Amino acid sequence: MSVPSYVLISGPEQVIAERALASTLEAIREEEPDVEVVRLEGSLYEPGSLHVHTSPSLFGGRKAVVVRDLDEGNDALIEDLVAIVAQGSDAVLVVTHKSGTRGKKALDALKKAKVRIIEAPAIKSDRDKTAFVTNEFRSKGRKVAPEAVRALLEAVGKDLRELAQACQQLVDDTTGVIDAATVERYHGGKVEATGFRVADAAVAGEAAEALRLLRHALATGLDPVPIVAVLASQLRQVARVASAGRGRSADLAKQLGMAPWQVDRARAAARGWDGDRLGRAIQAVAAADFDVKGGGRDPVYAVERAVLEITRQRAGGAT
Amino acid sequence: MSVWRDVIGQEQAVTTLRDAVADRARMTHAWLLTGPPGSGRSTAARAFAAALLCPDGGCGTCHECHTVLDGSHADLTVMATQGLSIQVKDARELAQLAQHRPSVGAWRVIVIEDADRLTERAADALLKALEEPVERTVWLLCAPSVEDVIITIRSRSRHVRLRTPPVAAVAELLTRRDGIEPAMAEYAARAAQSHVGLARRLARDEGARGRRRDILRLAGRIRSLGDAMEAAANLAAIATQEQSASSAERDAAEKTRLLEQLGADPEARTQPPHIRSQVAALEKEQKTRATRFGRDVVDRSLVDLLSIYRDALVTQAGSPVELVNADLADEVRTLAGALSSEQLLLAMDAIGTARERIEANVPPLLALEAMAISLRLPR
Ligand SMILES: [Zn+2]
Numbered sequence: 001m002s003v004p005s006y007v008l009i010s011g012p013e014q015v016i017a018e019r020a021l022a023s024t025l026e027a028i029r030e031e032e033p034d035v036e037v038v039r040l041e042g043s044l045y046e047p048g049s050l051h052v053h054t055s056p057s058l059f060g061g062r063k064a065v066v067v068r069d070l071d072e073g074n075d076a077l078i079e080d081l082v083a084i085v086a087q088g089s090d091a092v093l094v095v096t097h098k099s100g101t102r103g104k105k106a107l108d109a110l111k112k113a114k115v116r117i118i119e120a121p122a123i124k125s126d127r128d129k130t131a132f133v134t135n136e137f138r139s140k141g142r143k144v145a146p147e148a149v150r151a152l153l154e155a156v157g158k159d160l161r162e163l164a165q166a167c168q169q170l171v172d173d174t175t176g177v178i179d180a181a182t183v184e185r186y187h188g189g190k191v192e193a194t195g196f197r198v199a200d201a202a203v204a205g206e207a208a209e210a211l212r213l214l215r216h217a218l219a220t221g222l223d224p225v226p227i228v229a230v231l232a233s234q235l236r237q238v239a240r241v242a243s244a245g246r247g248r249s250a251d252l253a254k255q256l257g258m259a260p261w262q263v264d265r266a267r268a269a270a271r272g273w274d275g276d277r278l279g280r281a282i283q284a285v286a287a288a289d290f291d292v293k294g295g296g297r298d299p300v301y302a303v304e305r306a307v308l309e310i311t312r313q314r315a316g317g318a319t
Numbered sequence: 320m321s322v323w324r325d326v327i328g329q330e331q332a333v334t335t336l337r338d339a340v341a342d343r344a345r346m347t348h349a350w351l352l353t354g355p356p357g358s359g360r361s362t363a364a365r366a367f368a369a370a371l372l373c374p375d376g377g378c379g380t381c382h383e384c385h386t387v388l389d390g391s392h393a394d395l396t397v398m399a400t401q402g403l404s405i406q407v408k409d410a411r412e413l414a415q416l417a418q419h420r421p422s423v424g425a426w427r428v429i430v431i432e433d434a435d436r437l438t439e440r441a442a443d444a445l446l447k448a449l450e451e452p453v454e455r456t457v458w459l460l461c462a463p464s465v466e467d468v469i470i471t472i473r474s475r476s477r478h479v480r481l482r483t484p485p486v487a488a489v490a491e492l493l494t495r496r497d498g499i500e501p502a503m504a505e506y507a508a509r510a511a512q513s514h515v516g517l518a519r520r521l522a523r524d525e526g527a528r529g530r531r532r533d534i535l536r537l538a539g540r541i542r543s544l545g546d547a548m549e550a551a552a553n554l555a556a557i558a559t560q561e562q563s564a565s566s567a568e569r570d571a572a573e574k575t576r577l578l579e580q581l582g583a584d585p586e587a588r589t590q591p592p593h594i595r596s597q598v599a600a601l602e603k604e605q606k607t608r609a610t611r612f613g614r615d616v617v618d619r620s621l622v623d624l625l626s627i628y629r630d631a632l633v634t635q636a637g638s639p640v641e642l643v644n645a646d647l648a649d650e651v652r653t654l655a656g657a658l659s660s661e662q663l664l665l666a667m668d669a670i671g672t673a674r675e676r677i678e679a680n681v682p683p684l685l686a687l688e689a690m691a692i693s694l695r696l697p698r
Contacts, residue, residue, distance in 0.1 A: 229682070232682070240545070240548055243546075275545075276544075279544050282688055283692055285689075286681065286688065286689030289685055290676045290679055290686075293679050
């Protein structure tokens with residue numbers, strides 16, 4: 001694939017943007033092994049340097065100029081970019097832009113000049129992260145079970161860079177289909193994962209198991225605050241899925257910004273619940289959140305009581 | 320015309336302050352003006368300042384009056400903070416300033432608009448100035464209530480309480496001062512429950528009126544658990560929108576200003592460690608402020624929501640009080656018909672609980688969900 005004169009990597013997700021930059025440079029090197037790569041930072045730009053670096057090299061080789069973070073660039077950079085694009089550049093120009101309207105003039109000029117745009121959209125929702133993880137494995141020729149994706153997201157899903165590294169590690173260290181047990185072996189000890197197990201047991205109405213896991217989590221030093229947050233988010237998913245009615249999981253997932261596996265799981269969990277009991281369970285969690293934030297005397301007791309109340313409501317508990 | 324004209328619905332407080340201007344024996348060196356948000360604390364403080372500096376005791380037309388009211392008078396200093404707290408550095412500067420004689424007028428007037436945001440150390444820095452009055456310096460401290468002000472400050476100042484002004488007075492002010500149509504002014508004053516600033520925004524901003532109506536209509540629409548979850552998500556989303564829209568530019572400007580003050584190059588990619596730590600502190604404060612602002616927006620929505628349940632209660636009781644939400648009479652009637660008075664009170668409790676929880680750092684979405692679940696109408 002031949003690289004055009006202008007490439008724009010647009011979007012806030014740094015993991016994706018860095019990869020796009022690396023693969024663009026790689027593609028250039030394939031065509032032009034001796035290419036000289038110059039890197040400029042938007043915010044440190046010195047007037048005129050683009051003109052210097054995009055002019056033909058003395059030795060005749062092609063050059064690639066990378067301008068990082070146009071969105072933090074000073075006015076000189078924007079002016080110089082517009083001028084270079086207007087007069088045409090001998091070098092390949094790769095520009096990254098995270099977000100916002102700063103540098104819009106230069107962006108417009110690039111777009112007019114038929115820039116190749118590579119998107120690096122923010123990956124925030126569980127739905128996006130699921131797609132990201134699945135693709136991480138697929139692009140490396142590996143199969144992954146949906147439960148494994150789920151476990152991975154729960155353990156290291158907060159930070160995309162960490163998630164990407166975890167995927168890479170699993171690809172490097174294991175063979176065959178990546179299943180939940182594999183992920184468990186590598187990341188099961190993470191405190192976040194424990195919180196999810198407590199919530200799963202509580203929402204399923206397994207009081208004894210939920211309490212056992214909770215005591216264990218607290219004994220290993222897990223703070224009650226994130227546990228309550230996980231309880232709330234799990235009940236929220238069940239409530240939203242249960243209220244959304246029938247329909248294909250995939251459609252529902254799109255509509256609710258959830259991953260399809262989350263929809264399926266929430267649906268299964270919803271079978272033992274009705275609106276009133278689910279409502280009371282959510283209210284118990286809100287009360288517990290207030291208590292663990294300092295409203296109550298004993299945060300540990302507050303989260304225990306919430307877990308018990310959830311299981312009691314699941315069992316059909318009357319008010 | 321007098322400087323007191325825009326201080327509306329505060330006859331008692333105005334009398335006290337005017338007497339102090341007229342009679343030196345009734346004057347003191349530190350005043351604490353308290354009143355609920357929107358009651359006009361800073362307007363009252365400025366009027367008082369003008370009256371003190373005007374040769375005619377606040378004529379409202381002379382050069383002194385004008386320059387005080389627009390904030391440019393040489394002997395007036397107004398400390399208004401956008402931040403979460405007033406820092407010790409600022410307090411020290413004010414305390415120093417207080418030692419100086421006025422340059423042109425009879426008094427040096429120092430107004431602190433958010434005396435409730437003085438940190439303990441900042442309050443300490445002011446204490447000496449308040450304890451040892453300087454002949455011709457007067458302090459005007461404003462806060463929502465006496466309890467919000469650090470006690471040492473409180474005990475060294477004379478307290479004047481402002482009340483919530485009547486709806487008619489707020490409407491009249493909007494019409495006279497801001498040129499708003501009487502009918503719109505009346506609606507906005509009532510809907511904002513006499514909060515002057517909010518009333519003006521409602522009167523001027525169609526979007527704000529729409530958002531308010533959307534919030535109030537939620538009340539009559541929550542029937543199922545799904546409705547409740549959706550209503551909560553909508554309420555939380557409104558706050559997030561206003562929060563991100565308002566803060567981004569100001570945050571960036573503050574950072575640039577800080578770097579300039581520290582003599583650092585704002586364009587530099589990496590800053591030396593001592594500057595980095597100050598930038599980190601600023602960013603932390605900005606984040607706290609954004610969170611607080613978001614919470615304030617939610618809280619304001621909940622005050623609105625509360626008003627429609629109160630209206631329903633008033634309607635049920637058949638009392639001839641004017642409704643806050645006269646423009647949503649149908650919705651008020653629906654609620655009054657669907658819920659018993661006991662249920663209305665429970666709904667109001669649920670809203671109050673949500674406000675408390677959000678104040679205590681419970682994630683707004685969770686607190687709102689629990690509330691909305693309690694607001695479901697019987698099937
Ligand atoms: Zn005057």
